[in-house]
Amino acid sequence: MHKVDPMEIMLSDIFDKVFYNREPEISDCEYCEGDGKIQVEVYRSHNCNRDVGVIDVKMVKCPDCGGSGQMEYVINE
């Protein structure tokens, strides 16, 4: 059974940050402006009760950031 040494993980994390500068930059998602949600218009076609189409607006999870409102950018220099 393989055991993972927590010290090893910590050191490897530090190693990554120091030597590869891989600490991600976090900033607000540009697509939803940090809301994590976007408005979409849902067109409902007319039926026997309505003779005009109705537009509903609903909130959905932002597809860019997956609903977190934040984006991680990994800087590679």
Ligand SMILES: [Zn+2]
């Ligand atoms: Zn977003």
